Amino acid sequence: MIESLDSNKDKFPYRKLSSFGVELNLNVLEFIETIGPEEFAKFLCQHILVVFKNQNLNKSELAMIANRIGRVEKLRVPFADKSVPEVLLVTNKKNEKGEFIGMFGEEELGWHSNGNSRKNIFDSCVALYCEMPGEETITKWVNTRKAFEELEEDYRDLAEKVSLNIKFQNNRIYNLSKNSNEYKAFQKTSGFIRELVYEHPLDRKKGLYFPYHFVEKVNLPSDCEISEEDFLEELKKRVFKEEFMTDISFEKGDLVFSDQLHSLHKRSKVQGDRLLYRLAFNYEKVRD
Numbered sequence: 001m002i003e004s005l006d007s008n009k010d011k012f013p014y015r016k017l018s019s020f021g022v023e024l025n026l027n028v029l030e031f032i033e034t035i036g037p038e039e040f041a042k043f044l045c046q047h048i049l050v051v052f053k054n055q056n057l058n059k060s061e062l063a064m065i066a067n068r069i070g071r072v073e074k075l076r077v078p079f080a081d082k083s084v085p086e087v088l089l090v091t092n093k094k095n096e097k098g099e100f101i102g103m104f105g106e107e108e109l110g111w112h113s114n115g116n117s118r119k120n121i122f123d124s125c126v127a128l129y130c131e132m133p134g135e136e137t138i139t140k141w142v143n144t145r146k147a148f149e150e151l152e153e154d155y156r157d158l159a160e161k162v163s164l165n166i167k168f169q170n171n172r173i174y175n176l177s178k179n180s181n182e183y184k185a186f187q188k189t190s191g192f193i194r195e196l197v198y199e200h201p202l203d204r205k206k207g208l209y210f211p212y213h214f215v216e217k218v219n220l221p222s223d224c225e226i227s228e229e230d231f232l233e234e235l236k237k238r239v240f241k242e243e244f245m246t247d248i249s250f251e252k253g254d255l256v257f258s259d260q261l262h263s264l265h266k267r268s269k270v271q272g273d274r275l276l277y278r279l280a281f282n283y284e285k286v287r288d
Contacts, residue, residue, distance in 0.1 A: 012024070012026070012031070012035075013025070013026070014026075017049065017051070017246045017248075018245075018246050018247065019143065019146075019242070019243060019244055019245050019246045020047065020048055020049060020141075020143045020146060020244070020246055021047055021048060021049030021050065021051065021141070021246045022047045022049070022050055022051070023051040023052075023053060024050070024051070024052050024053070025052075025053045025054060026052065027055070028052040028055055028057070028065065028255055029057075029061065029065070031052075032065060032068065037068040037069050037285065037286050038286040040069070041069050041125075041202060041283055041286040042202065042203070044125065044257050044259055045200060045202045045203050045259055045283075046203070048141075048143055048145065048258065048259050048262060048263050049141055049143075049246060049256070049257070049258050049259075049263065050256070050257045050258075051248065051254060051255070051256050051257075052254070052255040052256075052257075053251070053253065053254060054253045055129070055253045055254070055255045056253060057129060057255065059081055059083065059084040059087045059277055060084055062084075062086075062087060062127060062129055062255075062277055062279055063084050063086040063087065063279065065127070066086060066125075066127055066279045066281040067086070067281070067285075068285065069125065069281055069282075069283060069285055069286055070123075070125065070281045070282040070283045070284045070285050070286065071123070071281060071282050071284050071285075072086040072279055072280070072281040073086070073123055073279070073280040073281065074086055075088065078101075079100075079101065079102045079103050081277070086279050087277045087278065087279055088102070088103055088277075088278045088279070088280075089101060089102030089103065089275065089276075089277065089278070090102050090103050090104050090128070090274075090275070090276040090277075090278050091103075091105075091132075091274055091275040091276065092105050092106035092134070092270045092273070092274050093273065093275060099180070100180070102275075103278070104267070105270070106269065106270040106274075107269060107270075108266075108267065108268055108269045109173060109266050109267040110173040110213045110266055111142070111173075111211065111212065111213055111240075111264040111265070111266045112173050112211050112213060112214070112264060112265070112266070113209075113211055113260035113261070113263060113264050113265065114126050114260045114280045115260075115280065116166060116168070116211040116214045119190075119192065120282075121194065121198070121209065121261065122201055122261065122282050122283075123280050123281060123282045124259060124260045124261035124282065124283075125257065125258070125259060125260070125280065125281045125282065125283065126257070126258050126260050126278065126279070126280050126281075127255065127256070127257050127278070127279045127281075128250075128254075128255070128256045128258075128276050128277070128278050129254070129255045129256075129276060129277040129278075130250040130251065130252055130253065130254040130255075130256075130275075130276055131252065131275040131276065131277065132252065132273045132274055132275040133249070133250040133251055133252055133254075133272075133274060134250075134270050134271055134272040134273060134274030135271045135272035136249075136268075136271055136272075137249065137250070137267065137268055137269070137270050137271060137272075137274060138247050138248070138249055138267070138268045139247070139248050139249075139250065139265055139266070139267045139268075140245055140246070140247050140248075140265060140266050140267075141245065141246050141247075141248070141258065141263055141264070141265045142239060142240060142244050142245050142263060142264050142265070143244045143245075143246075143262065143263055144207050144208040144209070144210055144239060144244075144262050144263055144264060145200075145205060145206070145207030145208070145262035145263070146207075146244050147207075147208055147238060147239040147241070147244050148197065148206060148207045148208045148262075149206075149207075150238075151238060155234075155238070158221070158224065159196050159197050159208065159235075160196070160197045160206075161220075161221045162195075162196040162197075162218065162219060162220055162221075162231070163193050163194060163195050163196060163219040164193070164194050164195075164196055164209075164210075164215050164217070164218060164219065165191060165192075165193055165215070165216040165217035165218075165219070166191060166192050166193070166194050166211065166214045166215060166216065167190070167191030167192070167214060167216050168214060169213070169214065169216070173213040173214070191216065193219070194209055195209065196208060196209060196210065197209070198261060198262075200259075200261055200262060201282075201283055201287060202283050202286070202287060205262075207261065207262030208235075208239065208262070209261065209262075210235065210239060210264065211264060212232060212235075212236060215232065218231055218232060250276070
């Protein structure tokens with residue numbers, strides 16, 4: 001089916017984004033119904049970033065789409081939607097007490113991906129649906145699979161021997177008030193040891209898992225002659241290149257799917273009213 005998507009653009013027209021990812025002006029429900037959730041998952045895994053324009057979806061429809069692909073996170077947090085618990089609110093809206101009602105309020109966000117501070121990193125698919133885009137807010141993605149594939153062979157071999165101690169640290173990805181619901185939620189999370197290179201559970205391709213804002217320690221091979229600090233700085237130079245990046249300015253009705261095992265993203269400061277519905281899920285219902 002992927003070959004037919006690539007060769008038959010009259011039936012499934014899409015355009016490629018700047019560095020990676022694709023954009024479609026098709027009804028997402030009809031598209032997934034036509035090709036099936038298995039093929040859609042492969043399509044997402046292939047392109048890492050898939051954007052559907054001009055959608056008109058409610059929260060229940062978003063949850064239905066995610067549930068066809070895999071198990072959807074249902075987090076017991078204050079910013080989960082009360083009627084559709086699979087949906088988390090990403091917004092700068094506040095309640096009558098002046099508290100943000102959703103995640104990732106309004107400050108600039110550093111590089112991150114889903115679940116960096118949680119146990120299961122393979123809940124790596126994220127869908128973001130835009131109800132209110134805000135003004136002049138840019139979300140930038142970087143393709144860490146492509147970055148891994150283009151490493152020099154000896155550096156790629158070294159990366160596969162490295163692990164990282166990961167834990168949420170305030171004032172790194174962004175600054176949280178210690179009284180905020182988000183800060184309290186993050187403080188409940190434990191640290192984990194992650195491999196720097198993971199094989200994707202769907203297509204078995206390798207890519208970097210590098211949420212460096214969460215890195216407490218780099219575990220290098222005993223015979224490695226480079227320091228932790230130098231290794232991190234060298235890796236950042238190799239990953240965060242414009243040739244691996246794509247920018248998106250959300251518009252109302254955009255539905256963005258991203259595979260976040262092999263990508264990171266960051267966001268500029270929010271201006272104007274912004275509201276996104278966010279769902280995170282894995283591939284367990286479409287794997288062989």
